[in-house]
Amino acid sequence: MTVWNIFRRSFGESLRRYPLVLIMWMGNLIFALSAMMPLYAFVKNQFGHSLTVDSMLEKFNMYWVSDLAFMLRDVQPLLWWPMISALLLFLVLQIFFNAAVLGSLNAWLEKDSLSSFFENGGRLFGRFFKLFLIFLPLYLIALLVLPALVDSVSSGYVERAVNEWPGQIVFLIKTGVMILAFTIVNMVADYAKIAAVQNDRIGAVRALLTGGRFLFRTFFRAWALYWLLVIFFLIVSVAYMETENLITANSAALIVVVFLLQQIYMLCRYWIKVQFYQAQMEFFQANHLI
């Protein structure tokens, strides 16, 4: 099966698995809502009776932003740890969700339900968490070590520069290297997870090796599929941003419209995530079994 065909099939199949998308989106929405509620209550308390609220309907007004920043100046340092803790908690939740989604996609004959979703998540969570720990250093290498390496290799070139361009070119190369390395690590991690789902008996390390071996044989096609999905995501994102850019939410009705648009975009993000897994799983099945 060609990469394009897999992409097309996964498009339709992931739409059919909309309950998975809805559960992930709900998880994200509820978590984000809970995280921002204290701030919302604070802002409502401080601004609810003020005429300043009217300026919040303008495109941008710096007065109230400055007021808010000034009000929060003393508590900002206190917010860091709760924020980091919340992010870590969501990360763990997302590992569970990934396990649940991939487990559900693998059991394609079963009907998606909340109980099957959580059952799959619970069954696979341990191995997915181990895979997360295994891949964490690789992500750090991709995001921190490799850019630092590019910096050190190019420092002489940048030092000798007579204008800004060498520095800017190095910045773009660094960003490119970071993105490429990240996508590769991300792709390997995805196939390791798929391998773990496909074979209940193998542990995290064997799943990693299986995924790695698979990619060794099919790297460029797998990468092409990965980028096809990334490009699809970028197209959806640009379409959203262009649409949102057209609307100035200065009335209650338009605020609701923009909110709905934002949530549709979030649904699309999770749909594409499911499609990502669906496509890669199909690609794995099509090439691994043969």
Added chain:
Amino acid sequence: MKQLYITLIFFLGIGLSIALAAPPDVVQYKIDVRLDTSSQMLYGKEILTWHNLSNDRVKDIYLHLYWNAFKNEESAYLSESAESQGRSNHSGHLDEIEDAGWIRLKQVTLSDGRSLKEAMQYVTPDLPRRPGDQTVLRIDLPEVVQPGGSVRLHIDFEAKIPKAIARAGYYNNNYFISQWFPKPGVYQAGKGWNCHAYHYFSEFFADFADFDVRITVPQDFVVGASGVNTERVVNDTAGTVTYRYQQNHIHDFAWTAGQRFIKKERLFNPDSLISEDEYRHYASLFNLPLDSVRLTPVKLILLIRPEHENQIERHFQATEQSVKYLGLWFGRYPYPTLTVVDPPYRTGSSGMEYPTLVTAATRPIIAEEGWIPDGVIAHEFAHNYWYGMAANNEFEEAWLDEGITTYSEDKVMQAMHGKTKMIVTFGPFPISRYFDQIRYSSWERARSSALHIVETDPVVTPSWQFYDIYSYFLNVYERTALNLFTLERLLGKDTMLRVLRTFQSRYRYRHPTTQDFIGIVNEVSGRDMRWFFDEFFYGDRLFDYGVGSLVSHKIVPPIGVFDSDSGMVVVSRDSLEGRTEPDSLTRYKTIVRVRRYGQARPGGDVRIKLLVAFADSTTETRYWDGRKRWQEFRFETAARAVYAQVDPDTLFLLDANLANNSYRTETKSAGINRWAGKFLFWLQNLLTIITLIS
């Protein structure tokens, strides 16, 4: 040829007008300097003549040797930098010892040949003492300089050019040379020499002087410098070229040399840029004869790097607009030339002011209407008024130049572009498409940062005594600009322009102080505004007024037992029920309590205005002196109050919390919900991005 003729005419004309308007220069410099690019050295001979214009008998002279700030880590500059807790400091600058910079006086003699070598001593005039600092040198003179007398020093010096630091130095054989020559401090009658060390957060102070400088560089170098280039002598044998620059009535001299400059010239022609209506408007505003507000041509010289060649027009336009508006507002720019330098890459010298020479700042790709380079040029050129001509002591009262300049730059930018557009970049590329909505006025920007340091230091603080570099920058730039925008609202725009024009014309070629500025404000406005400066320039207290509470309800007859002529009358709630009054008789009682949340208070004739709006679209206004912590205002009206607002015209931009300035009886959430939705969406996206690694 015609242009040359015009140029000569206006050089002569302006030279004459300066000579008529300005007091005599205190110092004369004749400097002959050679740039050695193989060793990054300057070799100079300087004849320095200092005139004693005071009535004091002066027995010594203090010289700034600024580049010794980069000599070793005992200098005030580097030690203060290292102590600034690693925040944007220069620690590590001397890791490569050839990056150091220094200046050494090889020989100092009087005109009769007597050496002063033995009479020289480094001094550390500021606290805390940095005994290792060598940026101030005292020379005891063998004879007292009598009032009206002068002393002439012949100085033979050599200076190691530092690798780019603090807007001076070299990078890849490109040079920006500032604060490079032995320069006397400012002698203040009755007080002695004002000659501070070179501090980490400080700029400079010097007397007006007549400069005659010869700069020798390799033949393939392009040079830009303060003043007018009056001579060019090529020495083919040595492979060098010597440029001579002359300018009087300036207090500093900077120059740049590099192989990669494109040099362009253009005449600022006021006739094509300023209409008669504009002249008439400003003549009327300042109550001056029409001819005295007219501007004169200025030769604009642009040194720009090849990679920015496509921005030549943009640089010239920004310069022309700056010369136009600042000239119309604060008086004509009196010098014949203005050199704008797009400084050599990584010399770290962008965005800096020197008399008749400013450095811009740009990027290879710039956005339309962005602050870069227009705002930088406007800011640095404005310094030619505030620092250049009204030459305050930047060590001690930096707000007088940086703050007024930031305010002036903001006014020029408003005149050029209106609200500033936020520019967002990815590497070199502007990606502002999705941030296009974000535009802000200068005072909004200033307010956003200034509020945070109000309680850290007063604006009027010696530069090196600010708590940290943020307090220094935010106080002298942004908080001052915010204060001046507030002053503008209190006095009115026209009065504020008159204040600044008067301040400029009164103190042009002099050294004004904060007290001089306050005097001009009071004089021009006819009001006593000392309280404003005491509170917001010398003070460090937050200003915050707000509506504490607003209660508005229908007036109903009181219940209870009342005395009457016929005995006791009982009015119960039950007896009132069912009684209806016509709407026209219904009255409402409104009680507003206004609070002073901050410590700062208004003074003089300024009052806090309270506006209360009612449901029948009527309003009531009250004024409060704001001295007590709170004040109650009562209203009895035909309609219920809708909202109360203090300072409804937002005169006090520096109010720390504008949100509490108003109180509406009913809550409205649409705006909050809009931004809550946005924030929720950003948070949701952040969560999905973070979890890419899951």
